[in-house]
Amino acid sequence: MSCKDVTMHELTIANSLVELASAHAAENGARRVVAISVRMGVLCGIGRSLYFCFEPASRGTLCDGARLHIEEVPLSVRCEHCDETKVPKALYNFRCPDCGYPTPKVVSGREMELTSIELEATEAAASFGAADDAGTQRSAL
Numbered sequence: 252m253s254c255k256d257v258t259m260h261e262l263t264i265a266n267s268l269v270e271l272a273s274a275h276a277a278e279n280g281a282r283r284v285v286a287i288s289v290r291m292g293v294l295c296g297i298g299r300s301l302y303f304c305f306e307p308a309s310r311g312t313l314c315d316g317a318r319l320h321i322e323e324v325p326l327s328v329r330c331e332h333c334d335e336t337k338v339p340k341a342l343y344n345f346r347c348p349d350c351g352y353p354t355p356k357v358v359s360g361r362e363m364e365l366t367s368i369e370l371e372a373t374e375a376a377a378s379f380g381a382a383d384d385a386g387t388q389r390s391a392l
């Protein structure tokens with residue numbers, strides 16, 4: 252995989268984050284998006300460069316100036332032999348660190364999800380009426 256592919260990949264993710272958050276803000280009649288939180292599994296291979304992709308992707312949208320928070324989710328696998336969830340010694344070492352049994356079942360580390368969108372409400376939307384979606388924080392006034 253070349254660097255260009257990685258950048259394209261992250262740019263695509265940044266664009267879809269911006270799209271999702273902007274749509275959410277528009278649905279709720281918010282003035283703009285203040286902050287976005289995402290959970291990224293280490294296996295997604297998405298690093299800090301997502302921060303750099305996010306800014307240009309958000310320009311001119313409701314996400315312009317929004318803070319991006321990336322929570323990195325560590326890798327954990329299921330060992331059938333120990334009947335426990337384990338953390339492998341290395342990223343691509345899918346073996347139980349204790350008994351050496353192969354652990355193809357990934358418990359965490361592959362997720363990529365939007366966990367919260369913080370909106371700046373307009374005066375109209377600040378009154379009760381805007382639906383409070385799960386995982387959405389209303390900005391404190």
Ligand SMILES: [Zn+2]
Pocket residue numbers: 330331332333334347348349350351352
């Ligand atoms: Zn084991």
